[in-house]
Amino acid sequence: MRITVDTDRCVGAGQCVLNAPAVFDQDDDGVVELRQPAAAAEDRDAVDTAATLCPSGAITVHRD
Template sequence: MRITTDTGRCVGAGQCVLTAPQVFDQDDDGLVTLLLAEPGAGEESAVRLAAGLCPSRAVTVHED
């Protein structure tokens, strides 16, 4: 699994950070910051949920 984020689409809702704080953070403007581009097996379900909850679809999960 690999994760990408698009700060141009991000609206700062913070659902990703609330759902997977070990993988996502927010910058000073409230936009998504990716902490782990390739999360471990323990984070996969939280990352998938975070991507699904993102209202602007700024988080993309790539199944490699």
């Protein structure tokens, strides 16, 4: 599982950080920051939830 984020689309809702804090963070303006571009096995469900709940669709999960 590979993860990409589109910081231009991010609206700072924070659902990513609330659901997968090991993978996502937010900068001082609330914009998503990717801490891990490849999710560990134990974080995969949380990453899927974060991507689903992201109101702007800024998170993309790639299943390579």
